Amino acid sequence: MPIQYYIILALALFCIGVVGVLVRRNAIIIFMCIELMLNAVNLLLVAFSKMHNAALAATNAQAGVEGQLFVFFIMVVAAAEVSVGLAIIVMMYRNVHSVDVNFLNRLKN
């Protein structure tokens, strides 16, 4: 498949993530959108890795494995980050009984 398809998909995912972060107020949805952007980038990473090593893939089955390794690594870190983020959201809910981010504007003044 041509690389353009991956790029367009990643771009679409990233834009959905951005718009979701911008327009939604629910902390959990925003969090999910952030994950969406992260994964859009992951997708790009692995796609480009494949593209750059396409010529070598015929002779060497191991070619381009570094990019994929990075993606796994990012996913692991993201999972750790998700646990922290969810913990924050839980704490927020316990304190204000809401997950609406606009509710947390006391730093304004």
Next chain:
Amino acid sequence: MSNLVYLVPLFPLIGFLINGLLRKSLSKSLIALIGSGAILASFIVSLVLFFNVKSHGGEVVSYFNFINVNKLVVPFAFQVDQLSSLFLLIITGIGFLIHLYSSAYMHEEENEHYGRYFAYLNLFVFSMLLLVLGANYVIMFIGWEGVGLCSYLLIGFWFKNNNYNYAAKKAFVMNRIGDLGFLLAIFWIIAKLGTVSYGDVFASVSKLTPTDITTITILLFVGAMGKSAQIPLYTWLPDAMAGPTPVSALIHAATMVTAGIYMIARSNVLYSLSEVAQHLVAVIGIATALFAATIAIKQNDIKKVLAYSTVSQLGYMFLGLGVGAYTGAVFHVMTHAFFKALLFLGAGSVIHAMHHEQDIRKMGGLKKYLPITHITFLIGCIAISGIPPFSGFFSKDEILAAAYEHSPVLWGIGVATAGLTAFYMFRLYATTFLGTFRGTHNQEYHLHESPSAMTIPLIVLAVLSVLGGLVGVPEVLGGHHELHQFLSPVLTSEVKHESVHSTEYMLMGVSVAIAVIAILFAINKFSKKPELRDADGFGKVLENKWYVDELYDNIIVNPLNNLGAFFKNIIERKGIDGIVNGVGRLVTYSSRQLRLLQNGLVGGYILFMVLAIVVLIFIWINDNFIFSFFSKHF
């Protein structure tokens, strides 16, 4: 001799420092002792120098390089020759008498102000000595500015009176206008000759074109106009009478105002090469002499009469310089210093006795209360009127004789002015000393002769006023004119007298006759029935000094004030302040608006972040286009 010269200005400088710094702790008698003693010491050294010059001739003593830039070297050097040693004697001699007089005259002042007064006076003498001793125009200019400063400080000595401060400022500003001319002349000399030392400049005049010489001499004369109160810069001198009377005697009659005459006499080599400048000096001189004399006729303030008389006599001196009678001018400086200092000190004595009353209409009949002042004042009046054998006769006659050879018209105006001089001086004398007393009873009760510290200078000056002319008895009267012979090494451009004796007798006879008639007329007119009313008609014009001050106010001062007000109110307030305050207001306003962006909503922040990233990416993509656009247009 050379190891003594620096002592002359050093003594007054030390006196100035001691009196100025310790004025609060020294007693009055000690202050007076230091102040007068410093000048007396200078006088003694000056006497030694004078006799040395008389027997051995002048010399230049160089101490160090004052300015040393590239090819221009200005040495700090003193020139002691016939001309400067004569001025040294006048300055320190009369200066000492006036210091002595001041010690009594100013005795009512508080300790601190008494010390300040003597400090200023010593600083003045120091500057004046620097002026006449300097061996080049730059050192002269230092002294020139110094005396201007001291004049300002002493006119405004009683600084609690605002009018006196205005008078001081006026004197300073008018002097500065003249100083600009002097300064330009110095620059011109430096540009053309690369040196300012008198000897070098006069030796290399042949390198100058006639235009250069004319410009330099006229610019120097502009400086002299300011310092020596000639038309059109004379109006500060009558106002300068705001200062204490001994100051008027020392600075505004005997010494500082003659600095212009000294400068031109010193530069006689230059002036004799420029016909135009000489004519200008002569015409301005005689015009000032006549103009000031007419004003003096109608003044009622005893010091104002003397002030205009000084302006008038200075005009005579410039007439002498203009017609090439340099010795005559210097001679008149000397005799004028004697009798005008005497008249001012006499006026001071009268004012002292009258408890600071200066209006002669409220005096009269002071003859019997102030006998010494009366006699000495009378001698001064006779001397200034030019009655032989008093000193004024010889010097004035010498100038008039030279003027006659130059042009009979100048002589005619000069003689008419001499008649006016005699008239207004004896109007002053008769109104003040003759007739009956017209002041209050309280004043009459307190009338007393001044203490001896004041009368001794009067007597000494009176003797000098009588005998001072004998150093310059012309040959036609059987003398040898010692002063002429003495000064001839310096005043090399002196125009030689060639008139026949019968003409000279005629000239003297006419001027003396006119003076005598004017004196008799004035005494007759004013001793019995002094004019007490305000003048009307033409007299009012004279009393108001031809409205020259008003004219200057209208054509110079007021437009300048208006221009200043325009700059202050429109340019400064609206323009500069507007810009500065506008920047401040803009920042305040825009930050108040921008503050609203910080609303605490995370979504908003992220929106801006995303927008910024989009913009940055846009720029990044189009960077080539953007850079080429900027480099093309800016």
